[in-house]
Amino acid sequence: MARGSATKFIRLCSSQSFLFTPTSYYPSKYSHPYLSSCYISRFYSDFDPPKSHLFRPRHLIDLPFCHNYSELGCLLQKQPFSSSGGNDESKSDSDLGDCVVKNEPFSSAGGNDESNCDLDVGGDVELEGTGETSEGFENVANRDPVEIYKELKDALKGYKQTREEWDTLTEIFNCFSRSGWASNQALAVYIGSAFFPTAVHKFRGFFLKRCQGDVVKHLVSLGPGNEAERFLFPIFVEYCLEEFSGEIKRFKGMIEYADLTKPHTWFPFARAMRRKIIYHCGPTNSGKTYNALQKFMEANTGIYCSPLRLLAMEVFDKVNAAGVYCSLLTGQEKKKVPFSNHIACTVEMASTEQLYEVAVIDEIQMMADSHRGYAWTRAFLGLKADEIHLCGDPSVLNIVRKICSQTGDELVEQRYERFKKLVVEAKTLLGDLRNVRSGDCVVAFSRREIFEVKLAIEKYTKHRCCVIYGALPPETRRMQANLFNDQDNEYDILVASDAVGMGLNLNIRRVVFYTLSKYNGDKIVPVAASQVKQIAGRAGRRGSRYPDGLTTTLHLDDLDYLISCLQKPFDVVTKVGLFPFFEQVELFAGQLPKITFPKLLEKFSESCRMDGSYFLCNHTGIKKVANMLERVQGISLEDRFNFCFAPVNIRDPKAMYHLLRYASAFAKNLPVGIAMGMPKCSARNDSELLDLETKHQVLSMYLWLSNHFNEETFPYVKKAQDMATDIADLLGESLLNASWKPESRNAGKSKPQQEKKEGYERQRSIIISKEK
Numbered sequence: 001m002a003r004g005s006a007t008k009f010i011r012l013c014s015s016q017s018f019l020f021t022p023t024s025y026y027p028s029k030y031s032h033p034y035l036s037s038c039y040i041s042r043f044y045s046d047f048d049p050p051k052s053h054l055f056r057p058r059h060l061i062d063l064p065f066c067h068n069y070s071e072l073g074c075l076l077q078k079q080p081f082s083s084s085g086g087n088d089e090s091k092s093d094s095d096l097g098d099c100v101v102k103n104e105p106f107s108s109a110g111g112n113d114e115s116n117c118d119l120d121v122g123g124d125v126e127l128e129g130t131g132e133t134s135e136g137f138e139n140v141a142n143r144d145p146v147e148i149y150k151e152l153k154d155a156l157k158g159y160k161q162t163r164e165e166w167d168t169l170t171e172i173f174n175c176f177s178r179s180g181w182a183s184n185q186a187l188a189v190y191i192g193s194a195f196f197p198t199a200v201h202k203f204r205g206f207f208l209k210r211c212q213g214d215v216v217k218h219l220v221s222l223g224p225g226n227e228a229e230r231f232l233f234p235i236f237v238e239y240c241l242e243e244f245s246g247e248i249k250r251f252k253g254m255i256e257y258a259d260l261t262k263p264h265t266w267f268p269f270a271r272a273m274r275r276k277i278i279y280h281c282g283p284t285n286s287g288k289t290y291n292a293l294q295k296f297m298e299a300n301t302g303i304y305c306s307p308l309r310l311l312a313m314e315v316f317d318k319v320n321a322a323g324v325y326c327s328l329l330t331g332q333e334k335k336k337v338p339f340s341n342h343i344a345c346t347v348e349m350a351s352t353e354q355l356y357e358v359a360v361i362d363e364i365q366m367m368a369d370s371h372r373g374y375a376w377t378r379a380f381l382g383l384k385a386d387e388i389h390l391c392g393d394p395s396v397l398n399i400v401r402k403i404c405s406q407t408g409d410e411l412v413e414q415r416y417e418r419f420k421k422l423v424v425e426a427k428t429l430l431g432d433l434r435n436v437r438s439g440d441c442v443v444a445f446s447r448r449e450i451f452e453v454k455l456a457i458e459k460y461t462k463h464r465c466c467v468i469y470g471a472l473p474p475e476t477r478r479m480q481a482n483l484f485n486d487q488d489n490e491y492d493i494l495v496a497s498d499a500v501g502m503g504l505n506l507n508i509r510r511v512v513f514y515t516l517s518k519y520n521g522d523k524i525v526p527v528a529a530s531q532v533k534q535i536a537g538r539a540g541r542r543g544s545r546y547p548d549g550l551t552t553t554l555h556l557d558d559l560d561y562l563i564s565c566l567q568k569p570f571d572v573v574t575k576v577g578l579f580p581f582f583e584q585v586e587l588f589a590g591q592l593p594k595i596t597f598p599k600l601l602e603k604f605s606e607s608c609r610m611d612g613s614y615f616l617c618n619h620t621g622i623k624k625v626a627n628m629l630e631r632v633q634g635i636s637l638e639d640r641f642n643f644c645f646a647p648v649n650i651r652d653p654k655a656m657y658h659l660l661r662y663a664s665a666f667a668k669n670l671p672v673g674i675a676m677g678m679p680k681c682s683a684r685n686d687s688e689l690l691d692l693e694t695k696h697q698v699l700s701m702y703l704w705l706s707n708h709f710n711e712e713t714f715p716y717v718k719k720a721q722d723m724a725t726d727i728a729d730l731l732g733e734s735l736l737n738a739s740w741k742p743e744s745r746n747a748g749k750s751k752p753q754q755e756k757k758e759g760y761e762r763q764r765s766i767i768i769s770k771e772k
């Protein structure tokens with residue numbers, strides 16, 4: 001084959017989508033037979049454009065996700081790639097190399113001794129002081145690479161190179177080993193980028209020992225760079241296919257089992273249905289959930305998928321009160337109502353096995369949530385229901401349209417407007433919490449601030465405060481919400497975190513932002529506009545005492561930011577979350593039998609491929625638990641995987657300790673005890689309050705584990721439930737009397753405030769201002 005043809009081949013391959021296509025979760029159905037070495041060999045030797053259909057099976061032509069090697073390389077390397085489109089056959093060769101893979105330089109490929117060798121070719125290559133005549137080597141450019149490879153293989157001895165030729169060849173191979181282009185192209189034959197430098201090193205030893213004079217001279221005439229790389233590459237491929245079949249097979253397996261492309265094919269039964277999707281699309285407080293729930297209750301069978309336990313409980317109560325028998329299922333709680341055909345559950349618990357007439361997936365925009373998004377994506381793709389009602393803001397509308405076109409489901413869009421416009425109060429609270437009024441909800445973004453605000457309001461005004469924040473059990477949040485909603489008591493102010501932003505129906509007249517910045521785990525940043533909208537939208541609910549909603553800030557300085565957030569159109573989400581099922585991780589583990597579970601997760605996230613509409617959900621917490629559980633031996637891979645999803649606050653050492661203890665007992669097949677004392681009275685200070693919060697979280701974890709494993713191993717469910725209820729009550733009592741300064745859960749560790757200089761300026765509490 002002419003060298004021109006070889007280059008053309010590479011360019012053509014690079015412009016098409018066939019080499020890496022999904023095997024999907026059902027490998028037998030979609031496996032691609034065309035990547036076998038015989039195809040590759042044949043391709044290099046017989047390339048002829050009309051035959052190219054051989055390498056681009058018809059049923060795979062339209063696959064959208066990976067248009068060229070560079071993109072593929074980027075996907076595998078988690079690097080951004082140019083969006084210039086993949087099917088541009090006119091791309092120049094140098095374009096193909098645009099996406100430079102961060103390969104370790106040849107001389108320093110970390111961790112693999114074999115590749116740490118700039119000049120050592122491991123053989124006895126002879127150097128000759130005088131060169132041969134260079135006549136005839138120009139023909140080499142037109143030779144078939146397969147033929148050259150065969151010649152190399154059969155050669156007993158190579159040509160004796162001059163010192164200059166040796167130096168040039170060394171430089172050429174060094175360039176080749178560092179070439180992002182070559183490394184990307186090598187992925188097409190399943191030479192992973194980590195293995196690429198080793199493969200090149202071995203190839204160099206082989207090549208230099210056996211290479212004939214004409215080839216050496218030709219290569220030297222090309223010099224280090226693109227041309228030499230393109231000449232060498234097909235020969236390199238032939239060599240790899242023969243020499244590294246084991247490595248190739250292993251890498252191919254890894255890639256195939258970490259294939260998260262086309263997730264809609266993971267649910268063949270849902271795909272066999274023609275579902276009707278109704279997207280209730282609108283801002284907060286516009287009746288989306290209300291209307292979807294009407295359909296849910298009218299149906300013979302239904303499932304409601306909630307973003308929060310609290311909301312699932314609320315729907316469970318509401319629906320049963322309306323005379324429709326409905327069961328409840330959350331990670332921690334199962335309430336089976338006899339004769340019920342309806343179920344309210346948290347989205348993670350939704351069954352994709354059961355058939356329903358109507359399903360409701362609330363807060364569908366959460367598909368884009370970096371941590372939990374996969375649960376919404378799974379429910380949307382996998383629920384077997386004739387009608388699926390999605391409720392949410394418009395941010396994921398485009399992607400829902402796209403997914404529906406892939407699944408073949410019918411999509412109906414139903415638009416909503418807020419019942420009453422939200423009004424911004426320009427006056428603000430003028431920096432003084434004494435300006436709060438009955439029906440206000442003051443929003444702060446840390447537990448510490450929440451208690452500071454409560455303390456200040458109760459000290460300097462006649463109002464009493466209820467509090468709602470994430471670490472409180474749903475039961476306690478609900479008690480606090482009821483206390484606030486109830487007009488017949490003195491608790492007329494709510495102080496809450498962003499936990500108030502979703503679902504709860506509260507009688508809020510005005511949402512006051514104490515601050516518009518929050519600690520994101522790294523530094524203090526402005527609160528995202530979408531979240532500001534969501535929280536502000538809590539003010540003024542239809543049917544409540546305050547149908548007209550108001551919102552404002554504590555400080556005048558923050559007002560502009562609040563207004564700009566409310567005016568901003570909803571973001572358009574382009575990617576939604578995904579996470580593999582255990583079965584996918586298990587298949588992947590089969591390729592790497594000897595590595596630890598945290599390492600396996602890491603390898604999976606490095607190797608997995610997704611098409612452009614999806615991202616892999618953040619699993620730092622899961623990895624942290626996995627690391628801790630490494631100390632526990634004797635747990636199966638599946639149980640280990642499930643343990644990692646247990647709801648535990650990874651920043652709370654006490655909770656982590658209990659999880660470790662539960663896992664250790666589980667591994668020994670012993671009945672897992674709660675082993676936690678019950679507090680006698682409500683909290684008298686903040687550390688006792690923190691202790692109650694932790695205790696409730698640990699019990700909640702115990703209940704979760706008992707639901708996800710068998711109840712024989714976790715036999716103290718009833719006791720845990722009773723204790724959890726008592727602690728939720730104690731928490732409620734404690735909050736009514738809480739009038740102490742808050743402490744930090746990680747008192748010894750660096751606090752977010754210390755990072756003030758770098759981030760957005762945090763508001764000072766009224767107490768601090770006064771003391772100053």
Ligand SMILES: Nc1ncnc2c1ncn2[C@@H]1O[C@H](COP(=O)(O)OP(=O)(O)OP(=O)(O)O)[C@@H](O)[C@H]1O
Binds near residue numbers: 542543
């Ligand atoms: N047609 C209706 N008749 C009576 N009450 C209604 C009606 N529509 C909505 N509501 C009430 O208005 C309030 C807000 O409705 P809903 O919870 O459905 O809003 P939403 O758009 O889902 O808001 P969010 O985005 O905050 O969840 C609820 O208390 C609900 O019961």
Ligand SMILES: [Mg+2]
Binds near residue numbers: 363
């Ligand atoms: Mg709603």
